[in-house]
Amino acid sequence: MSNKELIATITEAVIRQLQNSQEDRKIPVGVSNRHVHLSQEDVEKLFGAKACLTNYKDLSQPRQFVCEERVTLVGSKGVIEKVRVLGPVRKQTQVEISAGDGIKLGVQAPLRDSGNLASSASITLVGPVGSVTLGEGTIVVARHIHMNTKDAYEWGLKNKQRVSVQVMGPRGLVFNEVSVRVSNDCKLEMHIDIDEANATLLGNNSYVKIITGEK
């Protein structure tokens, strides 16, 4: 093999490898509409003593499901009816809304990672049996990528690392400040909310790509 041929062969192999590794970084998108996670105590206040959440449909993440149960959100300026409850029950009730919902409801929900609820916004939930007024628990969830331990290791990413993500199309953009959430058995998926989906024209059949690691 001549030097020229050798160089051509190596170049081709490197290009193929780069294309493959970029291809591997394609991430399916999941769009989150407003929803509520409830504690067992709040399930019973809203739906009755000893009530349990009923699985209506499995979600893509393992053990997570959409419930048949729905609630009404009430803020100082408005109401949103028929808001989905997601199961299973959690230790603390968490209400996830979009910034647009917050304006409609009159609820100033801060942008947070899921579970980070200290001093977040107050809201009232109404169910068929009773109501619950939360002192805190209402947030706009920061966009994030669920990634299992194996993918994170192979891609050289760590839990809570911030990455940038390329969105293609007529409303193409680069999301900075995307949080990577690594856990053992989750499904690879980038979660954005309705405002972000509308602003990018991304949907549940879309893909995005990580383009940088730590900024």
Next chain:
Amino acid sequence: MSNKELIATITEAVIRQLQNSQEDRKIPVGVSNRHVHLSQEDVEKLFGAKACLTNYKDLSQPRQFVCEERVTLVGSKGVIEKVRVLGPVRKQTQVEISAGDGIKLGVQAPLRDSGNLASSASITLVGPVGSVTLGEGTIVVARHIHMNTKDAYEWGLKNKQRVSVQVMGPRGLVFNEVSVRVSNDCKLEMHIDIDEANATLLGNNSYVKIITGEK
């Protein structure tokens, strides 16, 4: 002056120049909510024979104003009431909604530059005197920067050129595909819609920065 001092002086001058030119590229943001531009013919159908638009409040762009007149938008799946009319009248009626509004109304409005209405979506407008059903004219307006001829020349940008724009903050991102619209006497302003404002947490007091010219 020693070589070392000379290099330090030149370096400082170059850094100052770069900082200044970047500083110059700060652009105020204007958030567009859903609104309607009407032809005189449609003004009369909706508000009565010989009706004229009434200036309620000037907009930041010269000669543009919010009207006292409001209309109801009706689509196949929903209704949005009290939608602002903007003046002055135009040759052709144009309805600007967000992607989120389109879902609520059941109107599949394409992403377009203002004025590009061929084969865009149908909608019905209802006013106090009558209604108008448009065969086309409903769009989601592509984000864009209004820039006067002098600024465009100084920044080396051309009409309809696409640039990228940096948005800072907790929902920081880079908008690609931002259209520059150059005209003689407009006010420098980047226009985004409500979905884009919610997805970035930008408001009317925010600033963004052009970071690249042609992609």
